[in-house]
Amino acid sequence: MQLCQPLPLKSGSSKVHLKSVTYTPLKADGTCRTATDIVAAVKKMKAVGISNIRTYNQNCNQLATLLKAIKANGGGMTVLTGVYIDGSMNDNVEIATLKSVLTKKKNTKYIRGILVGNELVFNQIMSSTDLIKKIKTVKAIAKGYKVGTSEIFTSYTKDLMNASDIIAVNLHPFFSQVKIEDAMKNLSDQYKNFIKLTGGKKVYISETGWPSAGNDYGAAHPSVANMKKFATLLAKSNLPYYYFEWEDSAWKHPGAYGIEPHWGLLDTNGKAKFSLNGLK
Secondary structure: OOOOOOOOOOOOOOOEOOOEEEOOOEOOOOOEOOHHHHHHHHHHHHHOOOOEEEOOOOHHHHHHHHHHHHHHOOOOOEEEEEEOOOOOOHHHHHHHHHHHHHHHOOOHHHEEEEEEEEOOOOOOOOOHHHHHHHHHHHHHHOOOOOEEEEEEHHHOOHHHHHHOOEEEEEOOHHHHOOOHHHHHHHHHHHHHHHHOOOOOOEEEEEEEOOOOOOOOEOOEOOOHHHHHHHHHHHHHOOOOEEEOOOEOOOOOOOOOOOOOOOOOOEOOOOOEOOOOOOEO
């Protein structure tokens, strides 16, 4: 059963670390990073206290490489692995790639769960009924693993929740147009209201973050300083979050507010925007 009321902050004033991040192994031009790049990213994550990684798809041989890298760095980390679904023939490639990794059973003990798709219902790419069929297909090749999907608060249907072993929700205070001082309260309130609907299933905040550049959205102002404030408060919280995201995605379209490429803790050159070795 989920906590009925999340505790926003941990006690004490000592430095804290972000514990979970989302990760996409793509270069600035959108091509795959090498296995060496992925291994280096895992090493850097662990060095700054990150122990949980969420991904979005199976390309770039990323799952097998991540699992191998975690083992090489002494374990103690997990992957909430994604399966990219859009209703095309590529769905079969994604599922087959996942099946291959699971069948080989190499380092698969580090898999925390499997998320089928990301915001598909919200973006009207797929109906909840069709998404449930995809979840069932993945469950059939992933016996013994927790399988679900990731949506926003308002696009989850009851049937979709019932079909999921785990429930992942993307919650971004920035899109609630709140100022940074109100961001954590907004996040905590959204989470508290959401878990009332989930029937006690395990819930992850599969994305939450703050952009470092772009245009204001209401009272929400993107900046490195505000990103650091949000990351610090999040690291001090007891919420089951994945910080969005590890590295800037320069390959993304800027979007309506020019923020989409600027959510990373690291820039496209792999340089941290602020120190991740203890936030305070």
